[in-house]
Amino acid sequence: MSSVAQRLKGKTILVTGASSGIGRSTALEFAKTQPEDLKLILTARRIDTLKEVAAQIAKEAPGVKVLPVKLDVSKPEEISGFVGQLPEEFKQVDVLVNNAGLVKGVAQAPDINPADVDVMFATNVTGLINMTQAILPIFKSRADGGKGDIINIGSIAGREPYQGGSIYCATKAAVRSFTDALRRELVATRIRIIEIDPGQVETEFSVVRFGGDKAKADKVYEGVEPLTPEDIAEVVVFAAGRRENVVLADSLIFPNHQAAATVLHRRSA
Numbered sequence: 703m704s705s706v707a708q709r710l711k712g713k714t715i716l717v718t719g720a721s722s723g724i725g726r727s728t729a730l731e732f733a734k735t736q737p738e739d740l741k742l743i744l745t746a747r748r749i750d751t752l753k754e755v756a757a758q759i760a761k762e763a764p765g766v767k768v769l770p771v772k773l774d775v776s777k778p779e780e781i782s783g784f785v786g787q788l789p790e791e792f793k794q795v796d797v798l799v800n801n802a803g804l805v806k807g808v809a810q811a812p813d814i815n816p817a818d819v820d821v822m823f824a825t826n827v828t829g830l831i832n833m834t835q836a837i838l839p840i841f842k843s844r845a846d847g848g849k850g851d852i853i854n855i856g857s858i859a860g861r862e863p864y865q866g867g868s869i870y871c872a873t874k875a876a877v878r879s880f881t882d883a884l885r886r887e888l889v890a891t892r893i894r895i896i897e898i899d900p901g902q903v904e905t906e907f908s909v910v911r912f913g914g915d916k917a918k919a920d921k922v923y924e925g926v927e928p929l930t931p932e933d934i935a936e937v938v939v940f941a942a943g944r945r946e947n948v949v950l951a952d953s954l955i956f957p958n959h960q961a962a963a964t965v966l967h968r969r970s971a
């Protein structure tokens with residue numbers, strides 16, 4: 703068994719936004735890395751899709767117990783009931799991957815739809831904070847001031863704002879500030895606060911941004927070679943699989959053709 707598999711053995715891992723893209727790949731990667739003894743709590747709004755991910759894991763890694771749970775992180779009332787409703791054997795969460803997130807549109811002020819502003823903040827910021835606050839008491843109840851991993855999926859957009867992304871960038875900058883403050887607040891514990899900031903990854907992200915317009919979404923990836931969600935999932939599992947005293951506090955991951963949020967080398971057709 704690899705040292706990462708050994709360190710993950712017996713752990714309970716909770717992934718938000720596990721129905722698609724990075725979250726789905728993260729669930730599969732954890733299962734692939736520790737197929738014998740692991741529990742996965744997979745959450746998102748699309749429960750049918752979560753069940754498909756669970757079925758795939760059951761086929762590929764029968765030693766992994768999977769619990770799909772319908773959870774909309776933008777609804778505080780759903781999060782407040784969440785931990786209490788977990789079955790006993792899934793209650794001792796060891797790793798929280800705060801991945802659920804979205805971008806809506808490319809509008810610029812003053813033309814940004816207020817509903818889009820609300821959904822981006824409610825999901826990317828308030829949702830992530832509420833999930834963290836729901837799970838932290840579990841971590842803090844453990845010896846040594848507490849133990850567990852919070853892995854927040856930020857973005858290059860949180861480090862570098864760009865035109866047409868003002869709200870999304872602001873949400874990811876908020877994630878970055880919250881994450882950095884949390885790491886400082888929990889410095890006396892064994893709780894690891896980890897941020898992983900992807901550059902361009904091809905997922906359903908752009909389809910959601912353009913309201914389901916696949917042709918527009920495809921244009922984003924024309925002439926470039928984006929990261930795959932598996933590329934980010936590998937980093938998430940790597941971070942969770944470090945020796946307890948090692949914190950992969952912060953990382954920025956680009957595909958080869960990307961050097962900044964809007965600096966991408968495009969091959970002409």
Ligand SMILES: NC(=O)c1ccc[n+]([C@@H]2O[C@H](COP(=O)([O-])OP(=O)(O)OC[C@H]3O[C@@H](n4cnc5c(N)ncnc54)[C@H](OP(=O)(O)O)[C@@H]3O)[C@@H](O)[C@H]2O)c1
Nearest residue numbers: 719721722723724746747748774775802803903905906907
């Ligand atoms: N793709 C990129 O280029 C990129 C770059 C940097 C960072 N990121 C970040 O990576 C994370 C994952 O995005 P992705 O690229 O994998 O996109 P994706 O394929 O669209 O996946 C987004 C996931 O978030 C879930 N989600 C959205 N709103 C939710 C809500 N209110 N409650 C619960 N789950 C919700 C979706 O599930 P349901 O629809 O089933 O709820 C889905 O599983 C996001 O935080 C995103 O900001 C992406």
